[in-house]
Amino acid sequence: MLVLSRKINQSIIIGDDIEIMLVDIRGDQIKLGINAPKSVKIFRKEVYEDIENQNMAATKSDIDKLSVLKNYVNKNKQADK
Amino acid sequence: MQRNFIGLFEIQNIFKEQKYMAEIHSRILGKVDVTNKPVITFESRILGFEEYSEFYLLDMDDDSTFQILQSKDNKDICFILIDPFTIFGDYSPNIHDDDIKRLEIKEPSELLLLTIVTIPNDDYSTMTANLLGPLVFNIKTNKAMQCVVQDDKYTTRHLILTAQS
Numbered sequence: 304m305l306v307l308s309r310k311i312n313q314s315i316i317i318g319d320d321i322e323i324m325l326v327d328i329r330g331d332q333i334k335l336g337i338n339a340p341k342s343v344k345i346f347r348k349e350v351y352e353d354i355e356n357q358n359m360a361a362t363k364s365d366i367d368k369l370s371v372l373k374n375y376v377n378k379n380k381q382a383d384k
Numbered sequence: 385m386q387r388n389f390i391g392l393f394e395i396q397n398i399f400k401e402q403k404y405m406a407e408i409h410s411r412i413l414g415k416v417d418v419t420n421k422p423v424i425t426f427e428s429r430i431l432g433f434e435e436y437s438e439f440y441l442l443d444m445d446d447d448s449t450f451q452i453l454q455s456k457d458n459k460d461i462c463f464i465l466i467d468p469f470t471i472f473g474d475y476s477p478n479i480h481d482d483d484i485k486r487l488e489i490k491e492p493s494e495l496l497l498l499t500i501v502t503i504p505n506d507d508y509s510t511m512t513a514n515l516l517g518p519l520v521f522n523i524k525t526n527k528a529m530q531c532v533v534q535d536d537k538y539t540t541r542h543l544i545l546t547a548q549s
Contacts, residue, residue, distance in 0.1 A: 344480055346532055354517035354532065355432035357502060357540035361463055361514070364503035 408440065409459040412452055416442060423456060424521065428486065428529040431517065436461055439528075441521070451498065453519070465498040468513055471544055477518060477533040487522045487529060496521040502541065512541040 327334040438456040455461035515538040
C-alpha cells in the first residue's frame with residue numbers, strides 16, 4: 304500500500320483519469336473529493352463488507368415457516384391495493 | 385464376428401433406455417431434479433462465496449413469490465430470493481453500466497433482478513431483502529453477478545412485510 308500525506312486542497316492522481324483531493328478536515332474526519340470517469344466504480348469499503356456479511360447471514364436462513372410467510376406476503380400485497 | 389456385432393447392438397439399446405437424470409441436494413429443498421435446468425454462472429462471485437460460481441435458480445413449489453439460488457457443488461450454499469419490485473414499489477436501483485456490459489445484457493428483456501432474503505433468528509416477521517447488493521441475471525446467457533447499486537438510499541436489510549407496494 305502506498306501511503307502519502309496531503310494538506311487541504313492537495314490532490315493525488317491515480318492512473319490517467321482519477322483524481323482524489325483532500326477537501327476538508329474536521330476533527331478525526333476528512334472529506335475527500337473524487338474526480339473519475341463514470342466507468343469507474345467508487346464505494347465506501349464498508350458497503351462491500353456489509354453485503355458480504357449479509358450474504359452469509361442469508362445462508363443461515365431457515366425455511367420451516369416459508370410456506371406460511373409466503374401467504375403473509377401475498378396478503379400484504381393485496382391489502383395495499 | 386457375428387457374436388461381436390450382436391454385443392454392440394445390445395450395448396446401444398442399453399444406452400437408449402437409460403434416462404439421464406441430474407439430481408442435486410439442497411439444504412432447503414432436499415433432493416432436486418435439475419435435468420435440463422441451466423447452470424447459472426457467477427463469473428464475478430457472490431461476495432463471501434468466492435469459491436462457488438455455479439448455481440441453479442429453482443422455484444419453490446408452485447409459488448413464484450420466492451425462488452431459491454442453490455449452489456451446484458455445496459448443498460448448504462443456498463439463498464432465498466425475492467423479486468423486489470413486487471414488494472418495494474419505489475425500488476429503482478442504479479446498476480452500473482460496467483455491470484450491464486459485463487453481463488452482456490443487450491436489452492431489458494434479458495435482465496432479471498432478484499434480491500437475497502435473510503430470515504434473522506427464524507423470525508419470518510422480520511425477514512429482510514438486500515436492496516444494496518441485488519443479483520442480476522442475464523437470462524439469455526445464464527450469467528449472473530451480485531451488483532452493488534449506486535444509491536445511498538438502499539441498505540442490505542429492508543423489511544419485507546411492512547413494505548408498501
